[in-house]
Amino acid sequence: MIGIIFNLPNLLYVVAVAISFLKPDYEMQSPIAYIIVLTLFELAHLRSRIFRKDDGHPDDMYSIIFAIAILWDVEAKFIKSLHYTVFPPPENVFSIFTQDYDKMIQGFFHSIGLIIAGVGLGMFFGVFLGLLIGWNLRARQSLTPIINVIAAIPALVYAPYVVAVAPDFKSASIITIFLGIFFPTLMNMIGNVAAVDKRLIDSAKSLNLSSFDMIFKVLLPDCAIPVITSLRIRISAAFMILTMAETIGSNTGLGYYVRKWSSFADYERVFAGIILIAVVVTAINSLIKIFEGHTMKWTTA
């Protein structure tokens, strides 16, 4: 019981909250939002203490989180190696969420729609064509070098071109994300199929599978793990591409938000936007992980 109250993360939490009330020598926003965030972390910490089911070292992790918060706060308010407008205190950054939440929610839905469309299409066609090309030796050998070259071009390089040429921003973003996801997925998928254990293929062949069954009931599930694992990387990549595209040709979206306010030198909003994107990407990754756990029972079982 005593261990639940007296421990390093709790101590650091109290210190962080105390410091948030101290006033610097400039005008500061209300610390309420910041304290709420700290408290959410504290609740998560208490939960891990009480239920003790998290593996790893949750105490260390929460100590580090609170320590970073304290350092950030102290630096921005009192040490001030950077001016507070350039490196704003967490109180100001988090209070942005209470002011701008409507724009943020709108931006979130705008961006997430484009990402789902682009990544979905890119993954679907990449996996599908990858299976077909990977399975056909001649197609694989003749196309692989070409696809490798195309896949090596970062989508960011041609994003401005697509944005300029496409009829509207929506299609431009989807096309760019699609291309940026499709080619790497295709390349990996061809490699995955080529690397499927020959013994598995032999045993499948000896069951007299049709080509359709061979591709979709044997190769696809056998390659499913790397595909789902790569989904997380692909979504981060899609966010990068989208942010880039949004900075060129959009007037809404999460990337646009960050870009716009950094050109106005409103770094509080820039920080808030970056944190929001991090939260969104992390949330998506957790969703993928849950999905992975459901479909991939047989690998961990």
Add this chain to the structure above:
Amino acid sequence: MPDIDVKNVSFEYEYENKKYLALDNVSLRIQDGEFVCIIGQSGCGKSTLITLMEGLQKPLAGQILIGDKNVDGPGKDRCMVFQHYSLFAWLTAKRNVIFGIKQVYPKMPKKDLDRIATDYLHKVGLEGYENKYPRQLSGGQQQRVAIARSLAMNPDILLMDEPFGAVDTKTRTELQDLLLDLCRNEEKKRTVVFITHDVDEALYLADRIIFMQPKKIRRDIQTNFGKVRKRDELTSSPEYQSLRRELIGLFYERVRDEIAEEGVYI
């Protein structure tokens, strides 16, 4: 039902631009309904020969006929149990068996599929393991699922590459009897080609034993023990003992030859 006719078959493996002749002009005719065991030392080409019969590889020279049809790929009349485990990791034991049955009987209703799969899994002693994934099974258990799958597919010709290699002695005995049961006593007679390292296993199972030396068939022995066998009576019979001595002699002779070829002195 047709015979398997291996006619002057040679086979070469190619790797890193080197060639290795694994079979050299092998001929063998297996009668319909015969239970043939192939034995011989490791690396002599047993697996190679059986994969050619299955149609997973094509002979370099010669041909393999089943009846009067040339083998050019796996067929519904044949089913192979591999030396290595060959289950689909993403399907449970039962679903693996069902997957196999479905390839042969695509229209079979779900209920029957389920019943037959469960039935065969019980026959190979895997009661209670129906819903486990291959990862959760031991090597021998996985191999038994593979055996259940090929038996459930009810093929005319069963090709088995050291199927009982990873199974303990007791289960092995049971599986041998199950296999004999399914191949002899049921209405449908099957042709079985069965690779093993174990002389006693070969003698107990086979109507005919093919002894291979590298690349070639060395001896072709008819066992003549009759169809119905009692293990104890059989193993103590003088015919069994003399055949056993002969086969073991062949194994050692090979070893002696090799040592002589390599110029090693003992």
